[in-house]
Amino acid sequence: MASSDWRKAMRSSYIRTRGLSSRAVARDEERSAQRRRPGRLVAxxxxxxxxxxxxxxxxxxxxxxxxxxxxxxxxxxxxxxxxxxxxxxxxxxxxxxxxxxxxxxxxxxxxxxxxxxxxxxxxxxxxxxxxxxxxxxxxxxxxxxxxxxxxxxxxxxxxxxxxxxxxxxxxxxxxxxxxxxxxxxxxGPLALLYNSSIFAKDKITPPSTWAQFATDAAIIHKDNPKSYITNFSAGDLQWVLSLMAQDNAYPFKYTGGSNVTINFTGPAQTAFANYWQPLISKGLVNDTSDVSLTSFTDMDNGTDAAWLSSGWGPSYMSADVKKTMGMWRTSYLPQWKAGGQVGANWGGxxxxxxxxxxxxxxxxxxxxxxxxxxxxxxxxxxxxxxxxxxxxxxxxxxxxxxxxxxxxxxxxx
The missing domain is CATH 3.40.190.10 (Periplasmic binding protein-like II)
Structure with a gap:
C-alpha cells in the first residue's frame, strides 16, 4: 500500500474502532520528559x-x-x-x-x-x-x-x-x-509509523495486512540480524489490548451490573497470541519497552524500522530522534482481512x-x-x-x- 498521510491513516481508525485501550504512562526513568496518556479500557x-x-x-x-x-x-x-x-x-x-x-x-x-x-x-x-x-x-x-x-x-x-x-x-x-x-x-488512534529509508532499502512497502507485516519482519531481520520491524512491548498491557481489540480479541466483556467476563483463552484471543508468539520466538520483533528513551533510540539508530503508534506518538518520539529526523512516514494500521478498515485506539x-x-x-x-x-x-x-x-x-x-x-x-x- 502506498504511503498515506498521517491524518488519513488516523482518521481511518475512527471508522470501526473496535476497542479503546488505556493506561497512565508514567515518566520513564531514562527520560524526564512527560509521556502521553492512552485512553479508555472500557467503562x-x-x-x-x-x-x-x-x-x-x-x-x-x-x-x-x-x-x-x-x-x-x-x-x-x-x-x-x-x-x-x-x-x-x-x-x-x-x-x-x-x-x-x-x-x-x-x-x-x-x-x-x-x-x-x-x-x-x-x-x-x-x-x-x-x-x-x-x-x-x-x-x-x-x-x-x-x-x-x-x-x-x-x-x-x-x-x-x-x-x-x-x-x-x-x-x-x-x-x-x-x-x-x-x-x-x-x-489516540493507532497507525504505523515507519522509517522510509529502511523500507526502501529492503524494497518493502507499508504492510496493508498483518500477514504482510510478518513477511516484512523476516525480510528486515534477514537483511540485518540486529534490526527488527518493530518492538513488541509485552509489558505494556494497554498497548497489547489495543491490538487485541483490532483483532476482535478484546478479553473483557461487560453486560451490565456487576457482570464482567475476562477471557484470554478464547479462540480469538488464542489466534492473536498464535500470530505474535512466532515473531517473538524467532526474534523478529524487538522486546524493548514502549514509549521510552530505549525504544526511541532504537528507532533512531535503525534497530527498529517501525512503530505501531498512537496519534500522540510523534510528539514524544520527536524529542529523542536526531539521526532520522524527516525520514519517518505513516500509514494505515495493518488489517487482519485484506481490504478491511478496522482501527484501534490507544489514548485519550x-x-x-x-x-x-x-x-x-x-x-x-x-x-x-x-x-x-x-x-x-x-x-x-x-x-x-x-x-x-x-x-x-x-x-x-x-x-x-x-x-x-x-x-x-x-x-x-
Missing amino acids: STAALSAVSLLAASGIAAAAHPAGASRHSSSKSGVAKLVFWDWSPGMSRAVALFNKTHPKIQVTLSAVGAGNAEYVKLADAIKAGTGAPDIAEVEYDELPSFEITHSVLDLSKYGANAYKKDFVPWVWSDVTSGGQVWGMPDDS SSFPVIASTKYPAQAATFSEWMSSTLNSWNIQVSAPTLNFPSFRPELDSPTFVNQTIPLTGPQKL
Missing part, C-alpha cells in the same frame, strides 16, 4: 478499578466541603480557577482562554502525569482541600471519579450541546445516559470539573472551551502538544489537515 473494567484508587482512599459522595478547591474570587468578581494538566504546551491554550475571558482566570499546574496526578487528586478530594477546579483525567480513569461523585455532571451547564461535534465513541466514553462527566479532549483524556469547585459554571465554561473550540484546538494540534483531536471541526480544519512536523518531513499530518 466496566475501569469501574472495577475505581475502588482501588478512590474508594480505598475513603472518598465517598458528599465528601467535599465548601471551599475545598484552591481558588478565590477577587472583589472585582473574577473567578480564579486551578487546572491540573500534564500535556506539554497546554499553557498556550490557557493563556488564550484567560485573555478572552477576563472574568475567569485559570492557573495551570502540572502536578504529575497519569497516576502521579490521580493519587494527588484523590488525596486532595479526601482531605477536602487542595483539589483543582478542573483536571486532566484519562478516559479509563474517569469512571473512578464518577462513581465516587467526585466530578460534576456537565449536562447541567449545556455540555450536551456539543455531542454532535465529537467522534461518537469518544463522547460515549465521558457520558452515561444524558449525564456528561467530563468534556472529551484528545484521542477528558476535562472533568471537580465537585468541590466553588465556581461550577465558570469551570464548565473553561472545560467546554478547551475541548470544543477551534481557538483551543488550533493550539493543541501544534507542537509541542500535538494532540490528536476528537473534535470533528478540528479534524476537518486546514490547520490540522495541512500540518507537517520535522519528524515526518513533507508528509502532512
Whole structure:
C-alpha cells in the first residue's frame, strides 16, 4: 500500500474502532520528559478499578466541603480557577482562554502525569482541600471519579450541546445516559509509523495486512540480524489490548451490573497470541519497552524500522530522534482481512470539573472551551502538544489537515 498521510491513516481508525485501550504512562526513568496518556479500557473494567484508587482512599459522595478547591474570587468578581494538566504546551491554550475571558482566570499546574496526578487528586478530594477546579483525567480513569461523585455532571451547564461535534465513541466514553462527566479532549488512534529509508532499502512497502507485516519482519531481520520491524512491548498491557481489540480479541466483556467476563483463552484471543508468539520466538520483533528513551533510540539508530503508534506518538518520539529526523512516514494500521478498515485506539483524556469547585459554571465554561473550540484546538494540534483531536471541526480544519512536523518531513499530518 502506498504511503498515506498521517491524518488519513488516523482518521481511518475512527471508522470501526473496535476497542479503546488505556493506561497512565508514567515518566520513564531514562527520560524526564512527560509521556502521553492512552485512553479508555472500557467503562466496566475501569469501574472495577475505581475502588482501588478512590474508594480505598475513603472518598465517598458528599465528601467535599465548601471551599475545598484552591481558588478565590477577587472583589472585582473574577473567578480564579486551578487546572491540573500534564500535556506539554497546554499553557498556550490557557493563556488564550484567560485573555478572552477576563472574568475567569485559570492557573495551570502540572502536578504529575497519569497516576502521579490521580493519587494527588484523590488525596486532595479526601482531605477536602487542595483539589483543582478542573483536571486532566484519562478516559479509563474517569469512571473512578464518577462513581465516587467526585466530578460534576456537565449536562447541567449545556455540555450536551456539543455531542454532535465529537467522534461518537469518544463522547460515549465521558457520558452515561444524558449525564456528561467530563468534556472529551484528545484521542489516540493507532497507525504505523515507519522509517522510509529502511523500507526502501529492503524494497518493502507499508504492510496493508498483518500477514504482510510478518513477511516484512523476516525480510528486515534477514537483511540485518540486529534490526527488527518493530518492538513488541509485552509489558505494556494497554498497548497489547489495543491490538487485541483490532483483532476482535478484546478479553473483557461487560453486560451490565456487576457482570464482567475476562477471557484470554478464547479462540480469538488464542489466534492473536498464535500470530505474535512466532515473531517473538524467532526474534523478529524487538522486546524493548514502549514509549521510552530505549525504544526511541532504537528507532533512531535503525534497530527498529517501525512503530505501531498512537496519534500522540510523534510528539514524544520527536524529542529523542536526531539521526532520522524527516525520514519517518505513516500509514494505515495493518488489517487482519485484506481490504478491511478496522482501527484501534490507544489514548485519550477528558476535562472533568471537580465537585468541590466553588465556581461550577465558570469551570464548565473553561472545560467546554478547551475541548470544543477551534481557538483551543488550533493550539493543541501544534507542537509541542500535538494532540490528536476528537473534535470533528478540528479534524476537518486546514490547520490540522495541512500540518507537517520535522519528524515526518513533507508528509502532512
